[in-house]
Amino acid sequence: MLNTNAINSFLRQHDLRIAQNPCVSPDFCLDWAALSARLVAGGAIKEWPKSHFATAAGEWTLLEDEGTGDCAWRLTTQAANGAGGVLTGGVRVGGGTMVFPATWENLLRLKNLVQEHDAGATIFPTSGAQLGRSTLGIGARFTTLHWPAVDWAMSALDLGVTANQNSIPRELVYDVNAMLEGRLDSVPFPFIGTNVPEGHQGQSVEGMSHGCVLAKLKSGFHQRRIAWSFNADHQPIGGKFDAREDDLVRGCLLASYITFDLSPELALNRPAVIADVPAAIVQQTRARVAQAGLALDDAAFGRLLGTVWPAMLKMKQRDDKYATARAAAFTTDIGRTYLRELSIDELPGLTTPETTAVMLALCEVLEMPVNFVAPAFGFQKNMPYPDNAALRTLIARQWAVCEKFGVSIGFHSGSGKSAENYRVMGEVTGSRLEIKTSGRYTYEMGVAIAQSRTAADQALWRDWYRFTLEMALAGAFSNDATEQKMARTFIVDPLVKCGSPLAHDDALLFGSPEATRAALEALPASPEHMFFFEYNFLYVLAAGGRPAKSSLGDHSPAGYQQRARFYAISPETQLLYAKGVARYIVFLAEATGLVPEETCASAKARLDGYATFAALVDEISEAPVAATR
């Protein structure tokens, strides 16, 4: 079990409390001594009225000190002396009533108690219902502020989705102690010509796992009994990640869905020869590929198999570790089961149907069948695919293979495609798909906050926009060729859209930094500008909000103080944001054919009707009227 003493005292010492900076520690109580004393003394503590659930031990309620965000579990039992040993750290507050700290350890125990008592409970992420066939992946590149909208949309559409999805260790901190000890690696970001520390969102994988469960209890979403999943996205297999794979496995314990990304191992370019592969596996794989209708000659099959074999062995080893960790920590089948996705879209070029077939056959033969596979379709993040007929052909060729294996298609880099693109994806696959979106929800925050009339939010918007403008400007004059080229692309695009004559005159536009600055500053501040979209997520953990490479992904108090600015946004902005996020999820569900048009239409009408954020949150626990008829 991860020791959380160091992270909790770091956060307390710098006054980075959960209420203003959630999901950094795996625990949702940083100071149990203080909270338990207040509970015993009968101090004012928020009792979340919709959070009730039962286990064999009794009735549970989530409590929170709203000043600090520290949380506790209250258990009411029939037993006169309480049930002290159910969780750790318990304190008696009345005859049959105990309170326990909301620690990571207690959350894992609680998962067993809940699922042993009620296999259909949806408090925790699972792999249930249609989640392994048809879903939407709702990632976030910067905060957890989109969750109310996601839960509202699932409830209104009566559709469980991949409600939590993040790349680890790229976006989330995989180990808070490694973070405190300065042992985080860094990730190359070629478009800014530098490396940014891992975990650039600032939250830990366990903290986020914990936070999304508590968020659902607070709103009463769990009362809707809609299964949802948590995807540990792009789990890197092999290469330099071998050294810490046990830590990656431990951090992702609560994920009910694992995406295997083989690119670190494949990038080593150390293919096996066919003689290295056990003969029985070669035969079974060959037969399965043929059965799926793919004709490959021996040489081509051997080359393909040899290329992927070392990576597939490492995937198998990792998969065993995920399964073993769940078997050790969890007591029920539903608690142990997880979905799998094989991500191959990171490999260069478009994925051929033959490659997909060999990979899927190997997954079957090695007894780690996948639910989703993500081939490369040549998608650019946040750009529509330009040719729908070509897209239909491309997907149809992949689907012909996937269908034979009973595997759905994962569409990565799925944000910002056109309605027609999504319709094609849905039609060709019969809605057996997952659209993974992420950057969209940062952009939606830009849209919301730019419209806000709250002074502090307006200031945050101006600072945020300015940050992206300065990043673009510095990049445009960088000595790094890739960085310069990308930055200039991001600058020219809005100038074209705004009809600036400079857009078509590179010599003038980039003649001097002053000329570029003047052109950028002549633009109206807008979240629609490409440079805002590309650089925006780096602002959340930028120390002091500074647009300098050295400030990015800062895990010191300066980075977290910056992050707190977003968690302080007004209810007005939260409502604008929630409406934008929910509207986008409804749009995706409709375009891909996951939810009937009428349901989507009534969800949109309801959404338009909310005048306050509280009203929207209040209805997360309500079944839509049409669905109950």
Ligand SMILES: [Zn+2]
């Ligand atoms: Zn991918």
